Amino acid sequence: MKEAAVTKERLLGLAETLYDQFQEGIVPHLSLPSRTKRNIEYDQDGEVWVYGDQESIRSVKTVRGAKSVLKTTYLVELLINEHLKNNRGSTLREIYYISENWDVAKFGEQAESDRLVEDLEILTSLLREDFHVRPEEDGATVFGPLTISEKTRRGEKTIHCQEDVGEAGYQIPFNVDNVEFKDHDAKFVVAIETGGMHARLIENGFDQEHQAILVHLKGQPARSTRRMIKRLNEELSLPVVIFTDGDPWSYRIYASIAYGAIKSAHLSDYLVTPAAQFLGVQPTDIVNYDLSTDKLTDQDLQALRSELSDPRFATDYWKEQIQLQLKLSKKAEQQAFAGKGLDFVTRVYLPERLSEMGMI
Amino acid sequence: MEIAEELAKHQKAISVAEFFEKNRQILGFDSAPRALITTVKEAVDNSLDACEESDILPDIFVQIMRRGEGFRVVVEDNGPGIVGSEVPRVFAKLLYGSRFHTLKQSRGQQGIGISAGVLYSQLTTGRPTAVTTRIGPTHGAGRWELMINTATNEPEILKTEETDWDRPHGTRVELEMEGSYVRSRRQSIYGYLKNVAIVNPHARITLVEPDGNVEVFERATDKLPRPSYEIKPHPWGMELGGLIKMLRYTDKKKLRVFLQGTFSSVGAIISSEICERAQLDPEMAPQDLTHAEATRLLAAFKQMRLKSPPTDCLSPIGEDLIRAGLEKEYRVDFVSTATRPVAVYSGNPFQVEVGLAYGGELKADGKVDVLRFANRVPLLYQQGGCAMTHAIENVSWKTYSLSQPGGGVPTGPVALIVHIASTNIPFTSESKDAVADVPEIVAEVELGLKEVGRKLRRYLSKKSALSERKEKEEIIRKLLPRISKKLAELLAREEPDINPVVAKIMGNLLVKRSIVSENGEAFVTLQVANYGDSACAFKLHETVSVEARSTEPPARVIPLGDGYDHLWKVSLRPGEGQSISYTVPSEGVSFSEPVVEGVASELVSGAKVVG
Numbered sequence: 001m002k003e004a005a006v007t008k009e010r011l012l013g014l015a016e017t018l019y020d021q022f023q024e025g026i027v028p029h030l031s032l033p034s035r036t037k038r039n040i041e042y043d044q045d046g047e048v049w050v051y052g053d054q055e056s057i058r059s060v061k062t063v064r065g066a067k068s069v070l071k072t073t074y075l076v077e078l079l080i081n082e083h084l085k086n087n088r089g090s091t092l093r094e095i096y097y098i099s100e101n102w103d104v105a106k107f108g109e110q111a112e113s114d115r116l117v118e119d120l121e122i123l124t125s126l127l128r129e130d131f132h133v134r135p136e137e138d139g140a141t142v143f144g145p146l147t148i149s150e151k152t153r154r155g156e157k158t159i160h161c162q163e164d165v166g167e168a169g170y171q172i173p174f175n176v177d178n179v180e181f182k183d184h185d186a187k188f189v190v191a192i193e194t195g196g197m198h199a200r201l202i203e204n205g206f207d208q209e210h211q212a213i214l215v216h217l218k219g220q221p222a223r224s225t226r227r228m229i230k231r232l233n234e235e236l237s238l239p240v241v242i243f244t245d246g247d248p249w250s251y252r253i254y255a256s257i258a259y260g261a262i263k264s265a266h267l268s269d270y271l272v273t274p275a276a277q278f279l280g281v282q283p284t285d286i287v288n289y290d291l292s293t294d295k296l297t298d299q300d301l302q303a304l305r306s307e308l309s310d311p312r313f314a315t316d317y318w319k320e321q322i323q324l325q326l327k328l329s330k331k332a333e334q335q336a337f338a339g340k341g342l343d344f345v346t347r348v349y350l351p352e353r354l355s356e357m358g359m360i
Numbered sequence: 361m362e363i364a365e366e367l368a369k370h371q372k373a374i375s376v377a378e379f380f381e382k383n384r385q386i387l388g389f390d391s392a393p394r395a396l397i398t399t400v401k402e403a404v405d406n407s408l409d410a411c412e413e414s415d416i417l418p419d420i421f422v423q424i425m426r427r428g429e430g431f432r433v434v435v436e437d438n439g440p441g442i443v444g445s446e447v448p449r450v451f452a453k454l455l456y457g458s459r460f461h462t463l464k465q466s467r468g469q470q471g472i473g474i475s476a477g478v479l480y481s482q483l484t485t486g487r488p489t490a491v492t493t494r495i496g497p498t499h500g501a502g503r504w505e506l507m508i509n510t511a512t513n514e515p516e517i518l519k520t521e522e523t524d525w526d527r528p529h530g531t532r533v534e535l536e537m538e539g540s541y542v543r544s545r546r547q548s549i550y551g552y553l554k555n556v557a558i559v560n561p562h563a564r565i566t567l568v569e570p571d572g573n574v575e576v577f578e579r580a581t582d583k584l585p586r587p588s589y590e591i592k593p594h595p596w597g598m599e600l601g602g603l604i605k606m607l608r609y610t611d612k613k614k615l616r617v618f619l620q621g622t623f624s625s626v627g628a629i630i631s632s633e634i635c636e637r638a639q640l641d642p643e644m645a646p647q648d649l650t651h652a653e654a655t656r657l658l659a660a661f662k663q664m665r666l667k668s669p670p671t672d673c674l675s676p677i678g679e680d681l682i683r684a685g686l687e688k689e690y691r692v693d694f695v696s697t698a699t700r701p702v703a704v705y706s707g708n709p710f711q712v713e714v715g716l717a718y719g720g721e722l723k724a725d726g727k728v729d730v731l732r733f734a735n736r737v738p739l740l741y742q743q744g745g746c747a748m749t750h751a752i753e754n755v756s757w758k759t760y761s762l763s764q765p766g767g768g769v770p771t772g773p774v775a776l777i778v779h780i781a782s783t784n785i786p787f788t789s790e791s792k793d794a795v796a797d798v799p800e801i802v803a804e805v806e807l808g809l810k811e812v813g814r815k816l817r818r819y820l821s822k823k824s825a826l827s828e829r830k831e832k833e834e835i836i837r838k839l840l841p842r843i844s845k846k847l848a849e850l851l852a853r854e855e856p857d858i859n860p861v862v863a864k865i866m867g868n869l870l871v872k873r874s875i876v877s878e879n880g881e882a883f884v885t886l887q888v889a890n891y892g893d894s895a896c897a898f899k900l901h902e903t904v905s906v907e908a909r910s911t912e913p914p915a916r917v918i919p920l921g922d923g924y925d926h927l928w929k930v931s932l933r934p935g936e937g938q939s940i941s942y943t944v945p946s947e948g949v950s951f952s953e954p955v956v957e958g959v960a961s962e963l964v965s966g967a968k969v970v971g
Contacts, residue, residue: 012851019847025860025872028843061865063831066839073846080850104838 004084007131010124011076018069028069029059032122033266037310040265042068047274049312067104068116074105075116077133089132092117120183122266134174140225141169143202144213145185146232151178158182161213167202169216176227181235184213186274188359189232190279190350191215191225193244193253197334197345204346210360213238217253223264226257226271233273239359240273243350246281246291247331248303251313251322254278259312283325286332289349292339293330378510378806380454386927387476388791393548394425395480396539397740398574398791400549402473403533407437408560409467410531414440415584417561419692425542426570430485431539436532441495444502451478451491451533452515454505456577467737475508477535482507484538488518492532494525501525541570546729553577555731555738558685559677580684585736586675591783592624594669595634595661597707607646609742615649616642633866634660639761652853666810671702671709677736682715682777690775693719694845696815698808705800710782712801714808716816717775722955730773732795732967734785739793746794749777751805758906760813761820774816778805836862859966869932871900871954871967877946884908886942886954888930889937892963897931900940900967908942915942923950 014030021028033039033051041052060066061135078098083089090098095117096110107113117128128134142161149158150173173179190212192198198216207214213232217225233240242257244250245274255261258276260268286293296304304322307313313322325331337345354360384390387735388398400422411418415706416439423434442450454475478489494501505519542548553565557577562584565577593602612618619631626634635642638660640653649657677685679697686695700712722729732739732748743749749769757763757770764770786796795801840858848855865872872887890896902908908915915926930941954967961969 015847015850018843019851019853019856022844022847022856022858022861025864027861027864060835060840060843060861063834065838066835070839070843073843073850077846079849104842300881318954 004087007124007126008080008084010126011080011120011131013122014123015073015076018073027059027061027063029057029061030069030072030119030123031055031057032119035265036260037306037312040260040262040311042198042311043268046269046272048268048272049265050268051265071099071105071107071112071116072120074099074102075113079120079133087122087132088333091134091136093136095133113204118264118266119298127267127270129175129177135222135224138218138222138225138345140172140218140222140228141198142172142213142228143169143198143216143355144189144207145211146213147182147184149180149182151180157275163208167199169202169214172222172224172228174222174224176224176231179228179231181231184236184238185211186213186236186238187211188354189213189215189229189238189240191217191221191229191240191242191257191276192334193217193219193242193250194334197243200335200338200342201346204343206346206350210347210350210354217242217244220253221257223267223271226273229257229276230273236263240276241354241357241359242276243278243279243334244281244323245331245333246283246286247296247333248307248322248325250281250298251278251307251318252303255310255312277357279357280349281332281334281336283321283328285349285353286328286330287324289337289340291336293328293336296325296329296331297300301326301329363602364876380476380482383790383908384725385791389476389480392538392540393542394741395484395537395545396431396433396541397538397549397552398602399474399477399480399535399539400424400435401552401737402477403433403435403558404553404565405467406474407439407531408563408736410439411437411563412584412587413588416440416782417579417582417584418560418565420563420565421568422549422553422565423568424570427536430537431541431570433535433537434532436527436530438527438530441493441499441529441531442491443495444493445617447491447504448506448515448517449490451475451504452508453801454479454508454513467735474533477537478506479508479510481537482771485536487536492523492525494527494529494531496532497528501527527668543569544708546922550575552738552740554689555733555740556736558689558731559733559736559738561677561681561685561688566603571959578688580688581681583681585677585681588675588781589673591670591709592622594624594704594707595664595666596628596704597669597784598658598661600655603658604649604651607649607654610646612644613645615640615644615646615670618646622953624669630664630666634664637663641645645902667711668704669707669783671704671711672708673783674702674711676713676781677779679713682713682779686715686717686775686777690717690722691720692717692722692775694819696812696819698811698815700804700808700811703800703804705786705798708782708784708786710785710801710804712804712808713777713781714805714812715779717777717813718816719773721903722773722775724773725771727769727771728776730769731775731777733777733779734787734792734795736779737792739795741791741792742788747797747802748780748795748805750797750936751778751802751809752776754802754806755813756810757813760810762813762816767880776809776812780805826917832866835865857966863889863891863965866963866965868963868965869896869898869956869959869967870965871956873951873954873966880946882944882946884942886940887937888932888940890932890934892933895931895933896959896963897929898956898958900928900930901957901970902926902928902942903952903955905948905950906944907933908944911940913940915940 018028034054034056038056039052040049043050058065058068060069092114094112096107096113099107117133123130144161146161149156159170201214229240232238242254244253257273260272304326306324337349389395407420408418419438421436425432451474470714481489488505488507492501492503501523503521503523507516509516543550553567557565561580564579567575598621610618616631619626619634632642638656676699679699682697683695697715702709702711732746733963753768762770762772786798787809788794788796844855844858860870860872868891870889874885876883903923903925907917907924908926915928918925930938954965956964956969
């Protein structure tokens with residue numbers, strides 16, 4: 001994390017840019033990389049996807065642009081005068097509510113204020129943690145043979161993520177950099193999309209039998225969850241596999257972990273685990289294991305086709321899998337394995353897939 | 361027994377009822393809501409055709425009533441009525457009609473229409489269809505109860521009687537059938553009749569719904585559409601089977617005469633040229649042509665350079681009436697229409713008309729409403745498979761200020777009407793839901809769409825120029841001052857001068873004064889710049905308490921009671937700027953705001969405006 005003084009300086013620098021534009025008679029504007037799938041490119045060094053050089057200009061020439069610039073100035077003021085000066089913080093949702101007092105600069109919805117915070121991250125090359133802005137707890141958890149210590153407001157706590165936690169596991173804090181890994185006895189990490197499958201693996205003792213750390217993603221993973229996975233991979237040199245439903249939305253979950261999310265490609269270096277591998281459910285699994293399926297909806301089909309034009313999925317593996325799924329026109333949930341018996345997933349599927357992938 | 365003989369035992373004619381049962385979808389009776397709509401549609405089509413053929417302004421009454429599990433459908437018109445002897449066959453014999461063998465723009469073509477409704481009615485409820493008709497005030501009205509003998513496809517008259525009827529002429533048909541009544545969707549009887557009303561603004565249509573609700577689609581004109589008339593087939597539109605049939609059944613004795621008398625665009629010279637090309641004797645009897653000879657004849661047809669078929673046989677709705685029809689059924693801000701000249705595909709004349717309604721009560725989100733019509737009949741089903749829809753998808757609507765996310769049908773508060781009139785509409789199936797992708801038709805529809813699109817773009821750009829001005833005023837008045845105030849607070853500096861930015865955004869004339877003081881002298885610079893898109897000439901006044909020195913360019917100086925007015929005449933082309941400078945002592949001098957004379961005040965930033 002950066003020091004408050006550095007953060008303040010960079011935020012003021014932004015205000016100064018706008019001020020000077022007024023002085024010089026230049027129509028005030030901010031330029032940001034455009035955050036679309038057309039503007040992400042592969043960074044060979046970091047092995048992650050980052051923004052390209054297409055820019056979108058936010059100029060006061062339009063009402064929308066002018067409002068957005070005004071909101072930016074209000075937000076900068078909040079961050080400097082409330083957060084940094086008093087060493088306080090707000091959640092993303094609180095920021096949305098705080099803006100109620102900003103008159104025309106009020107945010108229409110939380111997504112808008114969330115986006116603006118991300119914009120500030122890009123414009124200042126800082127993280128929202130530097131602004132003392134935190135997300136809502138999302139409840140993502142870790143369970144497995146791992147001992148960590150966490151710096152909390154009430155002192156440092158050391159926790160073993162199997163023995164010292166309930167069945168729900170150890171909850172990942174929003175600032176993962178307050179966590180230190182002390183010790184572990186794990187061979188790999190399995191990140192799991194759904195709570196049902198996560199609980200199934202714990203109930204079946206998969207973590208003990210295979211010395212696995214189980215990370216529950218809770219759908220589209222939060223930054224903290226992705227940061228946690230990256231640190232487990234890099235600092236403990238543990239291989240990571242991602243286990244999700246077999247549908248286009250779940251492939252995006254994998255992509256956000258392994259390649260980077262389009263919305264937060266500016267943080268790819270910090271959040272992305274290029275070594276993470278996709279375990280399943282693969283469209284080929286639907287065929288090989290004869291899983292019960294649902295028909296793809298129109299939205300599913302559209303999402304799959306959109307992935308075919310997504311540069312992150314432009315690999316032979318994904319093209320083959322996606323084309324196959326389009327042909328099958330079917331999708332399967334993780335929990336479809338239950339149709340073969342409650343132990344099938346831990347006795348048959350995971351061991352088979354993991355040995356295929358060279359993990360066990 | 362031989363296999364063929366064995367097979368022959370199983371071969372038998374299927375009855376029309378069986379055929380109907382197996383082919384409900386191609387006749388438009390494949391679902392409960394659709395059965396009702398199709399029945400109403402066939403009856404209303406017949407009524408409108410009959411009225412137009414007799415120069416009567418149609419007044420059509422439609423009532424749907426619940427009858428136990430099913431419905432009773434009543435359609436009544438003020439048409440010419442039907443001669444008694446014809447009634448049973450018109451309603452209770454499939455494939456019987458007056459239009460099947462003619463080439464004329466009309467709603468019905470095959471003669472399946474209403475009799476399919478009669479058959480559906482008797483199949484689902486076992487009840488007869490009642491027809492009441494009267495051909496004139498001096499004739500009595502007759503009432504029939506009819507069923508179709510499904511084995512022979514012949515009408516069965518259950519009952520016939522004289523009756524009293526208050527209409528001087530007209531026809532009323534009553535059918536009972538299974539079905540289900542939907543109101544809200546576009547694919548409903550209400551939606552169908554509303555669309556009929558749009559393209560038949562000369563008709564008054566009254567609908568009484570099962571709950572008693574009455575909808576009246578009032579007529580918007582008393583003018584009947586121009587009557588369409590029958591034409592002879594054009595050689596280019598012929599197919600071999602049809603040609604062989606015509607050759608066999610003609611009463612002409614010579615091929616030459618047959619050609620000349622049967623086809624349009626074929627005269628004596630062309631007729632003998634065709635025979636020559638086909639290597640046939642012009643004097644031979646048409647009935648004697650072999651299959652091979654007929655094939656040669658058809659090939660000769662296609663090779664000939666021929667005049668197009670007559671094109672005035674069609675009856676377009678006309679731009680005024682499309683507009684009237686749209687405006688009476690929709691509350692909208694803007695309507696544009698286009699009528700294409702008559703064109704020809706495979707020897708069939710056709711004409712495309714397009715209407716576009718914008719704004720008003722039309723919903724802004726989602727795809728535009730597409731209303732398709734063929735010979736004034738609304739097409740409700742299979743929108744995605746229709747040539748008209750394909751033409752809409754082919755047009756790049758972004759050019760015409762509509763968004764078209766992912767290609768396809770554009771989005772926006774728009775209703776698009778496409779009408780095709782032809783002596784022979786090429787439908788994709790017997791249920792007449794969609795027009796086939798004939799390249800000539802798709803091209804004509806596209807041209808029509810582009811024409812209305814251009815008119816829409818002009819309308820929208822005029823509209824957006826106004827709203828742009830409004831939008832800019834909001835920026836200037838509300839947003840920029842707040843931004844500059846916030847920035848000044850954050851940086852603990854003076855508020856920046858926003859005038860140069862305002863001038864740039866508004867396209868205004870900017871006047872900006874800056875002063876540099878040195879050694880007791882104040883060096884004053886007036887920057888003037890024209891950010892507008894037209895040239896401007898004006899007088900610039902600078903009132904100072906003392907007389908300025910070193911004015912560059914020189915100024916006219918007018919002494920006032922308490923100071924001096926310095927006057928420059930300036931003229932600036934768009935984008936041009938000029939710098940004016942002078943010197944005064946740095947102490948004890950007061951300035952007033954610069955004054956511009958001769959430019960409208962809303963076009964100036966940074967100066968007061970007079971004159």
